[in-house]
Amino acid sequence: MTADSDMLDVIFNEGRTYDAFLDKPVPESLLQEAYDLAKMAPTSANCQPMRILFLSTQEAKDRLGPALSSTNREKTVKAPVVAVIAHDLAFYENLPKLYRIPGAEKWFMGQDGLIEETAFRNGALQGAYFMLAARAVGLGVGPMSGFDNGAVDAEFFSDSSWRSNFVCNIGYGDDGAVPDRDPRLDFAEACKVL
Numbered sequence: 001m002t003a004d005s006d007m008l009d010v011i012f013n014e015g016r017t018y019d020a021f022l023d024k025p026v027p028e029s030l031l032q033e034a035y036d037l038a039k040m041a042p043t044s045a046n047c048q049p050m051r052i053l054f055l056s057t058q059e060a061k062d063r064l065g066p067a068l069s070s071t072n073r074e075k076t077v078k079a080p081v082v083a084v085i086a087h088d089l090a091f092y093e094n095l096p097k098l099y100r101i102p103g104a105e106k107w108f109m110g111q112d113g114l115i116e117e118t119a120f121r122n123g124a125l126q127g128a129y130f131m132l133a134a135r136a137v138g139l140g141v142g143p144m145s146g147f148d149n150g151a152v153d154a155e156f157f158s159d160s161s162w163r164s165n166f167v168c169n170i171g172y173g174d175d176g177a178v179p180d181r182d183p184r185l186d187f188a189e190a191c192k193v194l
């Protein structure tokens, strides 16, 4: 089974990063659909550390505003939905439910470095899967790392083991506001085959 060319265009070839979105609300059901696709993609030991905080009201988005860089602030508080892509440092507590090898949670207990590395790596991968899934269900995304992670964590995650990684604006992308595509490295520049 392979993806058809329309699907590949939606997810990759025509999929762009959006700074601006149409004035059209995003139904929560579509966010769920995107999550339900993204959750099927692989993580180490099936640990699934990504957590997403969706900010969908103006009040919630305004709470994020002060943590954003000045170039990212206006477009983000205007986006229909903002996803804070985070990871849960207590992810390993779910391993008895999620992974077939009994006792896998013990690999992580007390291992702060391994916990952080595993949560960050797999959470970032899941964040990327989520963006591609969002495109697959017809949404546009605008990922951003230009913000103060500590400030976001203090505002939203002070009582939890979640930590922010990147934020991602979500909506129906405004194709009129997208610049020309910047070049990509080709296979010979980015890859080696031994």
Ligand SMILES: Cc1cc2nc3c(=O)[nH]c(=O)nc-3n(C[C@H](O)[C@H](O)[C@H](O)COP(=O)(O)O)c2cc1C
Binding pocket: 015, 016, 017, 018, 072, 142, 143, 144, 145, 146, 147, 166, 181, 182
């Ligand atoms: C992890 C990540 C962080 C990014 N941070 C920012 C940001 O802080 N501000 C911004 O305007 N764009 C940001 N971008 C958007 C990229 O510049 C954009 O995705 C890239 O230029 C490719 O654009 P295209 O998808 O339209 O080809 C970020 C993208 C990613 C994946």
